[in-house]
Amino acid sequence: MSAETTAPSLLFGPGLTDVRMMVVAHTSFRRELRLAVPAVRRVRVGDVRRAEEVAAHVDLWTGLVEHHHSIEDELLWDRLVERVPDELAPLVQLMEDQHESVHRLLDGCPPLVSVWRASASVDDGTRLADHLAGLGAALCEHLDAEESRVLPLMARHITPGEWEEFTERGMESIPKGMLLTGFGMMLYEGDPEAIALEVAKLPAPLRPILPVLGRWAFRRYARRMHGTATPQRGTD
Ligand SMILES: [Fe+2]
Numbered sequence: 001m002s003a004e005t006t007a008p009s010l011l012f013g014p015g016l017t018d019v020r021m022m023v024v025a026h027t028s029f030r031r032e033l034r035l036a037v038p039a040v041r042r043v044r045v046g047d048v049r050r051a052e053e054v055a056a057h058v059d060l061w062t063g064l065v066e067h068h069h070s071i072e073d074e075l076l077w078d079r080l081v082e083r084v085p086d087e088l089a090p091l092v093q094l095m096e097d098q099h100e101s102v103h104r105l106l107d108g109c110p111p112l113v114s115v116w117r118a119s120a121s122v123d124d125g126t127r128l129a130d131h132l133a134g135l136g137a138a139l140c141e142h143l144d145a146e147e148s149r150v151l152p153l154m155a156r157h158i159t160p161g162e163w164e165e166f167t168e169r170g171m172e173s174i175p176k177g178m179l180l181t182g183f184g185m186m187l188y189e190g191d192p193e194a195i196a197l198e199v200a201k202l203p204a205p206l207r208p209i210l211p212v213l214g215r216w217a218f219r220r221y222a223r224r225m226h227g228t229a230t231p232q233r234g235t236d
Pocket of ligand 1: 022026146
């Protein structure tokens with residue numbers, strides 16, 4: 001996380017829409033994309049079976065980031081530009097430039113992934129890992145700026161109903177078989193209070209079980225993908 005971490009008090013409270021779940025999602029993006037780089041580098045030459053598993057991880061996370069950005073533009077950013085153009089004016093160029101460079105790097109992933117998953121060669125793996133490292137750096141720079149400069153404006157000018165639609169659409173992008181793992185990924189280092197508010201929206205019988213199952217699913221996934229149940233945190 002950058003030095004310009006946002007004061008949590010700007011992201012929820014009286015008269016504000018609680019937007020803390022955005023930080024929770026971003027933290028998972030930071031962690032999983034950063035960890036994808038060594039995961040690719042660790043695959044042994046010619047081990048196409050393992051390359052396939054790691055490639056699926058890369059596809060999943062690049063897809064989630066892409067979807068996150070597109071619903072952000074559609075449901076939040078465009079409304080914000082309409083509602084508070086003056087406050088956003090100094091940020092529009094920065095945000096658009098950052099989105100563009102992240103998207104250029106995202107677009108570069110599928111061809112590199114497809115070549116590497118078929119060959120599992122050192123050269124193809126190095127090309128993909130280097131590309132992912134560049135993507136991770138560009139993405140972190142963008143997420144840091146968004147959290148510190150745009151998110152407080154969203155808390156003030158996006159309605160709770162609009163926010164709810166955004167979080168629901170975000171959940172829809174997680175493949176059904178990954179829902180528990182995805183929830184565990186958020187629990188791993190997300191703001192417990194913000195997550196508890198989301199859990200409270202679930203049917204009562206699910207509330208106590210889901211965090212337990214989510215943590216279990218994440219540990220299992222992290223061991224398989226990153227070689228440890230407690231991988232380096234996105235906030236480190
Ligand atoms: Fe975001």
